[in-house]
Each structure stands twice: as structure tokens, then as C-alpha cells.
Amino acid sequence: MSSRKDWFKLSLELHRYYGGKLEVVPKVPVRGMEDFSIWYTPGVAEPSRAIAKDPSLSFELSYRWNVVAVVSDGTRV
Numbered sequence: 001m002s003s004r005k006d007w008f009k010l011s012l013e014l015h016r017y018y019g020g021k022l023e024v025v026p027k028v029p030v031r032g033m034e035d036f037s038i039w040y041t042p043g044v045a046e047p048s049r050a051i052a053k054d055p056s057l058s059f060e061l062s063y064r065w066n067v068v069a070v071v072s073d074g075t076r077v
Contacts, residue, residue: 047061
């Protein structure tokens with residue numbers, strides 16, 4: 001059976017290799033510059049204006065409903 005030190009060593013190696021464990025990939029098709037214009041600038045202006053008028057729309061028009069932040073300085077790890 002593997003020792004705890006082996007797991008710690010492997011974990012460190014894998015974190016270094018992968019640069020963390022999360023990756024951000026688009027949910028929407030991005031086939032060219034025209035798609036960027038819809039999803040980013042200038043297209044993102046319209047959802048932004050709608051959210052400015054009604055902040056509750058941020059749950060419908062953005063990923064706010066699906067985000068959690070963990071903030072740590074690492075002292076309790």
C-alpha cells in the first residue's frame with residue numbers, strides 16, 4: 001500500500017504538471033471573429049445594460065448563479 005508521503009509527492013507533481021486542477025473553456029460556439037463580437041465586445045454591452053437596469057437579471061444573463069469563490073492565504077491548508 002502507498003504511503004501518505006507518496007500521495008503528497010504525487011499530488012505536488014501533478015499540480016505542477018497541470019498547473020492546477022481547473023480549466024476555463026467556452027460554453028458557446030466560437031468559430032470566428034463574428035462570434036467574439038456576439039459574446040464579447042460589442043455584443044456583451046446589451047446584457048450589461050439589461051443587468052444595470054435590473055440586477056436580478058445577472059442570475060439569468062451571466063454565470064453568477066454558478067460561481068463560488070474560495071479565498072485563502074494558505075495558512076489553514
